[in-house]
Amino acid sequence: MGTEHHHPTGPRRLSVAVVGGSLTGPATALLLLQAGFEHVTVYEAVPDARPQTGGLLTVEHSTLDVLDRLGVDQSEFVHVRSERIVHTRIRDGRTETTHRVYPGRYTTWPLLHTALARRLPPAVVHSGHRVTDLRTNHGMPTLHFADGSVSRADVVVFADGRASTGRALLEPDRRMRYAGYVAHRGTAPTVAGLAHFERFEPCPGVQFNVAPLPDGADWTLYLDATPAEYTRLFGASPQRRPFVLPHHVGPEARDHVDVAAAGTLTAAQAAVVHTTTVRTAVAVADIEPPRQMVWPVGDGYAALLGDALAPVRPHTARGVNNGIEQAAGLVAALTQVAKYGADLGGALTGWQRRHLPAAVASVRLGPVIGGRLGLGVGANTRPAPEATVPAIAGSHR
Numbered sequence: 437m438g439t440e441h442h443h444p445t446g447p448r449r450l451s452v453a454v455v456g457g458s459l460t461g462p463a464t465a466l467l468l469l470q471a472g473f474e475h476v477t478v479y480e481a482v483p484d485a486r487p488q489t490g491g492l493l494t495v496e497h498s499t500l501d502v503l504d505r506l507g508v509d510q511s512e513f514v515h516v517r518s519e520r521i522v523h524t525r526i527r528d529g530r531t532e533t534t535h536r537v538y539p540g541r542y543t544t545w546p547l548l549h550t551a552l553a554r555r556l557p558p559a560v561v562h563s564g565h566r567v568t569d570l571r572t573n574h575g576m577p578t579l580h581f582a583d584g585s586v587s588r589a590d591v592v593v594f595a596d597g598r599a600s601t602g603r604a605l606l607e608p609d610r611r612m613r614y615a616g617y618v619a620h621r622g623t624a625p626t627v628a629g630l631a632h633f634e635r636f637e638p639c640p641g642v643q644f645n646v647a648p649l650p651d652g653a654d655w656t657l658y659l660d661a662t663p664a665e666y667t668r669l670f671g672a673s674p675q676r677r678p679f680v681l682p683h684h685v686g687p688e689a690r691d692h693v694d695v696a697a698a699g700t701l702t703a704a705q706a707a708v709v710h711t712t713t714v715r716t717a718v719a720v721a722d723i724e725p726p727r728q729m730v731w732p733v734g735d736g737y738a739a740l741l742g743d744a745l746a747p748v749r750p751h752t753a754r755g756v757n758n759g760i761e762q763a764a765g766l767v768a769a770l771t772q773v774a775k776y777g778a779d780l781g782g783a784l785t786g787w788q789r790r791h792l793p794a795a796v797a798s799v800r801l802g803p804v805i806g807g808r809l810g811l812g813v814g815a816n817t818r819p820a821p822e823a824t825v826p827a828i829a830g831s832h833r
């Protein structure tokens with residue numbers, strides 16, 4: 437006990453490059469720094485300017501515990517004390533409301549991002565660095581950037597989100613596929629009396645979620661749209677424009693959502709939608725479940741984490757949780773290498789074996805939930821991968 441330098445690579449020698457400075461990336465870097473790694477760098481494509489608005493994120497206890505151990509106090513990012521989901525379904529004309537305890541807390545992207553990013557030493561973060569390629573140089577994984585610069589590391593961690601460059605390089609065949617429905621989204625002015633996450637399912641093919649934000653109410657209305665309808669509403673196909681920014685939501689798209697809200701929601705809920713001036717939308721999409729999380733690159737390795745590895749449908753509520761749980765596991769494995777001389781490849785394989793099943797399960801869960809809600813089950817979509825197909829087909833055709 438007490439000896440730290442068992443291995444030639446030593447605790448100070450293993451270098452880790454993290455690609456992505458949103459949530460999974462900063463959490464990975466902070467965990468590495470806390471574990472004593474000194475050669476840690478975060479590369480983020482977008483320069484500092486970040487959107488100041490952001491929708492709700494659900495953070496499970498496992499992830500909250502990782503944040504706690506990083507010294508990130510919940511008061512910094514948990515903006516409502518609620519642990520409740522109020523779920524209302526209308527079936528055969530009867531309204532049925534249940535209250536469920538959510539095993540976690542609610543936060544928003546800006547709150548959690550800020551809480552993590554402000555703890556990273558400025559020298560660690562390189563903003564405005566867009567990764568374009570991964571090659572080897574003198575046996576080491578080497579990142580190439582849009583500005584022509586390069587950077588080498590023993591381990592490259594891609595936490596670069598659902599449109600991951602890392603995934604495109606390591607697994608070019610795993611592509612996102614439109615699931616046939618859209619998450620229309622907005623932040624309404626404060627809604628009186630809204631204290632919990634509320635979910636409303638008036639009929640198959642419609643789900644409405646609304647939850648309090650620090651400065652308003654975050655709502656999401658899920659509605660089917662064929663690829664042709666999507667293109668008409670947002671000016672480009674779901675493949676070309678998976679994230680619809682406010683300036684792409686024109687009068688026709690606004691009307692489409694307002695009419696659907698008026699026709700399916702309560703008057704109060706429809707008013708929440710109508711009063712929202714800034715709107716966005718996301719094309720709900722699926723991907724083949726991951727088969728691998730780590731790849732040898734020269735004498736080093738590259739790994740995919742978070743949305744880069746397994747972008748999930750929003751209903752799974754696993755987005756931020758997968759990435760941060762994987763990051764904690766990865767740093768535990770790398771610590772065995774750095775501190776006790778464990779074999780790097782073996783440690784990473786063990787990490788993959790522990791975390792891959794959860795990532796696969798959450799990718800498969802999305803189409804099951806979507807099918808149950810009657811979303812995206814139309815002829816315009818192929819339900820996602822293998823194991824989910826019988827479940828969806830069985831329950832909805």
Ligand SMILES: Cc1cc2nc3c(=O)[nH]c(=O)nc-3n(C[C@H](O)[C@H](O)[C@H](O)COP(=O)(O)OP(=O)(O)OC[C@H]3O[C@@H](n4cnc5c(N)ncnc54)[C@H](O)[C@@H]3O)c2cc1C
Nearest residue numbers: 456458459460481490491545566567596597742743755756
């Ligand atoms: C600005 C922003 C706002 C968000 N708001 C919400 C929200 O309101 N509700 C919600 O449910 N989810 C939101 N998300 C998504 C949510 O963060 C993820 O679904 C989940 O938490 C997993 O996070 P992640 O860190 O793995 O990936 P992401 O959050 O997608 O982060 C990936 C990061 O990698 C960077 N990046 C991408 N490509 C490159 C590259 N080639 N080189 C360098 N950097 C690169 C991106 O700029 C981004 O910062 C948001 C994401 C972002 C980036």
